[in-house]
Amino acid sequence: MxxxxxxxxxxxxxxxxxxxxxxxxxxxxxxxxxxxxxxxxxxxxxxxxxxxxxxxxxxxxxxxxxxxxxxxxxxxxxxxxxxxxxxxxxxxxxxxxxxxxxxxxxxxxxxxxxxxxxGGVLPREPMPPSLTGRLPSLEELEKYALEQWECFLLHLINSGQAEKVTSFSPSMMRVFQRGLLSQSKDPKLTESGFQFLLMETNAQLWYIIREYISNSEERGVDPVDLISFLLELSFHMTGKAYNLNTLTDVQRSTLSDLADLGLVKLQKGRNDSWFIPTKLATNLSVSLADSSTRKQGSIVVETNFRVYEYSASKLHSEILRLFSRYALYLLFSWFIWGITQFYSEFLVNVLPLT
CATH class of the missing domain: 1.10.10 (Arc Repressor Mutant, subunit A)
Known part of the structure; x- marks a missing residue:
């Protein structure tokens, strides 16, 4: 790295x-x-x-x-x-x-x-399964967290390619983009922006969280309350459901933003709503070096400047597009474990920009 x-x-x-x-x-x-x-x-x-x-x-x-x-x-x-x-x-x-x-x-x-x-007791306890029903497995939760984070990054570098909308206001997105994109009518990634994209997932996440906390007072939120809440989240159990009614209005608003980043998953039942912390939330205050959330893929660079990418990540393809231009895109269907499933796998033949 x-x-x-x-x-x-x-x-x-x-x-x-x-x-x-x-x-x-x-x-x-x-x-x-x-x-x-x-x-x-x-x-x-x-x-x-x-x-x-x-x-x-x-x-x-x-x-x-x-x-x-x-x-x-x-x-x-x-x-x-x-x-x-x-x-x-x-x-x-x-x-x-x-x-x-x-x-x-x-x-x-x-x-x-x-x-x-x-010992001490957290302000909230996990909700019983009788109220929540089936919750996402840890594997499903990790996949969700990665998808949310990649979607957010797509909004950050190219909002037109993002498949989901984000709850962050345009002004907040501009705060995140500050220093990463040039301030012009046609914003382009700066040197710092390229460096940001090459950082590990958790390091990228902390950069965004740091900006989010630094500008909290402009949103009428005390940074101490925000830091305290985020640190408190690290003591919650990954994959367990916690009732939203145990939170203040500011904390509920914060959770909506954190869901966009993949730190929590929000769900709603008949009578109650709850949030489920992902590994990104529970590990945030402990370590930023874990890169296990990276999607796997392969990139081959030939001496004739052709680049072949094999990845299931749309974000990876968009990052590569910043350095080069597409020449070919192929879609594969795989037959796995006796069940036919279609995976949008990218096999891209990319030529250098001229």
């Missing part, structure tokens, strides 16, 4: 950039505290867990003694991360030496203790 200049920061980079007062508001939720703990480097987790049930501060010199000499770099990275997230509060003792010391953020410490000792 090529190196790109677009920095796809993870959730914790955005959390660390919040003002101190808003960070303390986030840390009032025990589940958020656990999500933050999960994201920390291993050595930082060690420091937090060892200091979790101790009162008072600990000197920087004593902390350094907890690691081997060859771990000094990891030690500095861990301390910097803890200070950025205001998990550690730093102070300098008066006196000649003016030695630094650290202590855990009291709000974070109290709520993480609560989460570890008593």
């Amino acid at each position: 090529p190196q790109v200049r677009i920095i796809a920061k993870n959730f914790m980079d955005m959390v660390a950039a919040l003002p101190a007062m808003k960070l303390d508001i986030l840390y009032e939720n025990p589940f958020i505290c656990e999500a933050i703990l999960r994201s920390l480097p291993p050595l930082a987790k060690k420091y937090v867990t060892q200091m979790l049930f101790s009162e008072g501060s600990i000197t920087a010199k004593l902390l350094e003694e907890w690691v081997l000499p060859d771990g000094s770099t990891k030690h500095r990275v861990s301390i910097d991360r803890l200070v950025q997230l205001r998990i550690f509060t730093e102070s300098v003792e008066s006196g000649r030496k003016k030695e630094k010391s650290y202590r855990l953020n009291p709000t974070f410490q109290a709520n993480l203790q609560k989460r570890i000792t008593t």
